[in-house]
Amino acid sequence: MEKELRRLLNKCVRCGTCRSECPILAELGFEGASPRGLIFLLQGLLNGQANPKKMADRVYNCLLCDACTAVCPGGVEITNLIRAGRREVGRIPAFGPFLKLVLNMVLTRPTLVAAGSRLLWAYQRSGLDRAVRNTGLLKILPGDLGRAEHMLPPLGSRTARGMLPETTPAVGKRRYRVGYFLGCATNLLYPQVAQAVVRVLAANGCEVVIPKGMRCCGIPHLTYGLMATYAQLLRSNLQVFKEAKVDAIISDCASCTATLAHMGQRPLGCDADLPWDEAAKMASKVWDFSAFLVDELGLRRIKRDLTGKVTYHDPCHLVRGVQITRQPRHLLGELGLELVEMSNAAVCCGAAGTFALAHYDLSMAILKKKIDGVGRTGAPLVATSCPACIMQLTAGTKTFGVPAKVVHPAELAAQVH
Amino acid sequence: MSLLRDLGEVLSSDRILTDELDRLCYSYDSSFISRLHRFSPDAVVLPRSVEETVGVVKYASRKGIPIVPRGAGSGESGGAVPVQGGIVMDMSTWKDVVELDVANMQILVRPGLVHDELNRLLAPHGLFFPPDPGSSKMATIGGMVANNSSGLRAIKYGVTENYVLGLEVVLPDGRVITTGGQDCRALKNVSGLNLTKLFVGSEGVLGVITGIRLRLWPRPQSRGLVMAAFPKLEDAPKAVMAVFQAGMLPSGMEIMDSSAIEAVNLYRPDLKLPLCEAILLFEVDGDPAGVAWQVEQIRTICEQWADEVEEALEEARMTQLWEGRSLVAAAVSRLRSEGTRAFIGEDISVPLSRVPEALRGIKSLADKHQIEVVIFGHIGDGNLHTAPVIDPDDEGEVARVQRLADDIHRLALRLQGTVTGEHGVGFVRSQYARQEHGLALDVMFQVKKALDPLGIMNPGKIFPSPVKGAEADGKGTASTAQ
CATH class of the missing domain: 3.30.465.10 (Uridine Diphospho-n-acetylenolpyruvylglucosamine Reductase; domain 3)
Structure with missing residues (x-):
């Protein structure tokens, strides 16, 4: 492992091309915040020149947005190396132990996820959230959790899984049997997106299955270097997909899509013995919602009934993870909307999973630039294919006073079905 | 800690870095030498005003601490590397x-x-x-x-x-x-x-x-590119001379050898560069009619030697080709899975008439030292970039590549060229300064001494070490190296 890491780290010639793309460096400015700096420090970690304890803060000071990797002329897998570095470092700073517990014990079990969601719902519904904010109790939360609390959207009493049947029949003749990979964030935070996805897929001739035993895609675990848990989840999901006997696996979440689409590749730093070939075969069935609709199903059933302007935000995991940019835009156009591009469409919004929970101010500064871009388009609608981005952009439009509603393309598509 | 306290009187603490990891990140640029040695600064500052800069300089001057100005650290000469410690001034965030x-x-x-x-x-x-x-x-x-x-x-x-x-x-x-x-x-x-x-x-x-x-x-109204693929490397310089002799001055004349072509294809597979011994990329700019005429002329000239000639007039294709060439320097790392490109001996410039000799010379030196070398560069002005691809963990290769770089620099001087066409002398090429400049080096050093009598400004650069010895002899001579 160390040898492989060293070989990949050696590829960096320190040309600094990555400096031009890094949203974190653009805010902080110093070399240690740049992708090149991190790669150098990871080399130092392996050589024993960089203290692992101090390194923990460094390796987590990254959005994993992949912008650097995409432009690196030398082909350095910067994001993968930083993830592997997180595993090497071991310690998660700020609220590490709490987060580890949630990732390893709760997020791996759908029933606990539902129970947690119910608790949060009760917290919001009872007015306790306002009381807690007023008393300043949030300050006792670790990291920036307290300051980021306001970003959580109002939760429903039921998760999407609780609302949707395990199998939804196709409307009319069945063309496909698809597995809907209902990811954690959509399930908990945006059940209306899940309902829209199922509705649109069914209306276009898909029998939609939401397999019961499906678990988290594992991206939070990859992000925090918890490779063993990631491997567990992958093994379990692989079995579930196999049993579901589906033609395609559809995801509405950019992060889940990218993770699943790459499940056939052993992540750097993961030494678990898994059936990677089998995973690769399954990965070839994975589709982003818009891409499946545009490239596979065709847009036969869509009416161009919507009007007005819309702008599109490219989630990092879609634009760089699986190179999908055209299809969601095409879909929006086919719905009758006028697409107005923002200049920074493919720049990270600063959400990056749980990044804001430990780096609130930095995340907000990155978000501010994104929202400025949205504002300049004058569009009243921002569409994006990722629940984490939806949450971040929604918080951004409110915080920075840009009157734009943030939606998933599926929600718009569902309006004309 | 006193450095932090003292500098804190000049600029805000979030723009002073003294943490060990931060300082480590200023110990390098792209140069291979900064990969082999650690040159950590004592502190890093990020000034954003003239007052702050003056404050730091005055402080360093009072204390006799070296100052090393730095931009993006993308240089290849060790110029921004604090070889004698001191304060690195990272100017990259002051960009108004x-x-x-x-x-x-x-x-x-x-x-x-x-x-x-x-x-x-x-x-x-x-x-x-x-x-x-x-x-x-x-x-x-x-x-x-x-x-x-x-x-x-x-x-x-x-x-x-x-x-x-x-x-x-x-x-x-x-x-x-x-x-x-x-x-x-x-x-x-x-x-x-x-x-x-x-x-x-x-x-x-x-x-x-x-x-x-x-x-x-x-900004010129229009531009166009011609890409010509030569089956023989030594024919490429002939085409360059012929274009000049036809009375044309392209805005760019670039060469890539077979390995450079392979590297670009690995970096940008969509470019689909033809495989051959050398590609010449010509850029012409100006008014649309003139561009079209020149593109046609260059095509005809190249066809005497080239197997394949492509005219690119669409913006998308031109950007693609130009970017591919621009980033070949680092893309070379892709050529070898356990290897990387070493920025060493990478910037010689020779007289136009001696470009073929230089190309042959570099290849034979690479053979002699058993190092894989990629060549590309600005052939129109004789500025050739050589890119050795080595395994940096292999001590033998590391030693050989340093000998190769030395030979390449000496070759350039022998061909009446220079050791650096555009990257600078920095730390890595100062040893050739005496041979290249003779007595003029002493005058350069006198100028340096007149402005910087304490020698705090970026010590160890341009002038061959040990410069201090020269100061001690009181004659203002810049060492006798070479």
Whole structure:
């Protein structure tokens, strides 16, 4: 492992091309915040020149947005190396132990996820959230959790899984049997997106299955270097997909899509013995919602009934993870909307999973630039294919006073079905 | 800690870095030598005003601490590496445009502005800053001025110094001067000794550049590319000479050898460069009719030797090809799975008539030292970039590549060329200064001493070490190395 890491780290010639793309460096400015700096420090970690304890803060000071990797002329897998570095470092700073517990014990079990969601719902519904904010109790939360609390959207009493049947029949003749990979964030935070996805897929001739035993895609675990848990989840999901006997696996979440689409590749730093070939075969069935609709199903059933302007935000995991940019835009156009591009469409919004929970101010500064871009388009609608981005952009439009509603393309598509 | 406290009186604490990990990140640039040794600074500051810069310089001067100005750290000569410790001044976050004066075709910028950002903001005004380094996306204007950089378009447009109207410089004693006339906005000015040209390319050894007034040029209406694939490497220089003899001055004339072609194809598979011994990439610009005519002429000339000639006139394809060539320097790392590109011996420039000799010479030296070498560069002005691909963990290869670089530098001097066409001397090429400049090196050192008697400005650069010995003999001679 160390040898492989060293070989990949050696590829960096320190040309600094990555400096031009890094949203974190653009805010902080110093070399240690740049992708090149991190790669150098990871080399130092392996050589024993960089203290692992101090390194923990460094390796987590990254959005994993992949912008650097995409432009690196030398082909350095910067994001993968930083993830592997997180595993090497071991310690998660700020609220590490709490987060580890949630990732390893709760997020791996759908029933606990539902129970947690119910608790949060009760917290919001009872007015306790306002009381807690007023008393300043949030300050006792670790990291920036307290300051980021306001970003959580109002939760429903039921998760999407609780609302949707395990199998939804196709409307009319069945063309496909698809597995809907209902990811954690959509399930908990945006059940209306899940309902829209199922509705649109069914209306276009898909029998939609939401397999019961499906678990988290594992991206939070990859992000925090918890490779063993990631491997567990992958093994379990692989079995579930196999049993579901589906033609395609559809995801509405950019992060889940990218993770699943790459499940056939052993992540750097993961030494678990898994059936990677089998995973690769399954990965070839994975589709982003818009891409499946545009490239596979065709847009036969869509009416161009919507009007007005819309702008599109490219989630990092879609634009760089699986190179999908055209299809969601095409879909929006086919719905009758006028697409107005923002200049920074493919720049990270600063959400990056749980990044804001430990780096609130930095995340907000990155978000501010994104929202400025949205504002300049004058569009009243921002569409994006990722629940984490939806949450971040929604918080951004409110915080920075840009009157734009943030939606998933599926929600718009569902309006004309 | 006292350094942190003292500097804290000059600039805010979030722009002073003394943490060990942060300091480590300023121990390198792209040079291979900074991979082999650690040159950590004692502190790093990120100034954003003349006052802050003056404050740091005065403090360093009082204490006799070295100061190393730094841009993006994308240099390849160790120029921004603190080889004698001290304070690194990271200027990259000070990137304001102080004034864009479109009517007078000039702009005043702070040193941290990135080349590509500058040209993007000039584009809507129909203007541009012509020097075009391959590192456009990261190189700062301050770094370009300090190294007198150029790049792909130097053949027609010249180098950075041709566009610098004046500079604001903080001298080692804390005085702030403006060269090129305190308040001058004229495009021509021969008044006084040309201090601007003295500071351009001075690599931070004379002072800290805090303001740069650049002359801007009208952006050409049109451009076109011709890509020619040569089955024989030595035929490429013949085509270059023939284009000149036909009375044309392309804005770029680039060469890539077979390995460079392979590297670009690995980096950008969509480019589909033809596989051959050498590709020449010509860029012409100007009015649309002239561009079309020149493209046609160049095609005809190249067809005498080339197997395949492509004319690219669509913007998308031109951008693709140009970017592919621009980033080949680092893309070379892709050629070997356990290897990487070493930036060493990478910037020789030779007389045009001796380019074929240089190409042959480099290849045979590479064979002699058993190192895989990729060649590309600005063939139109004889500036050849050699890129050895080595395993940096293999001690034998590391030793051999250093001997190879030394031989390449000596080859360049033998061919009446220079060890550096555009990257600078820095730390890695100072050992050739005596051979290249003779007595003139002593005069350079006298100038340095006059401005920086304490020797705090970027010590260990340009002048061969040990410079201190030369100071001690009181004669102002810059060592006798070589």
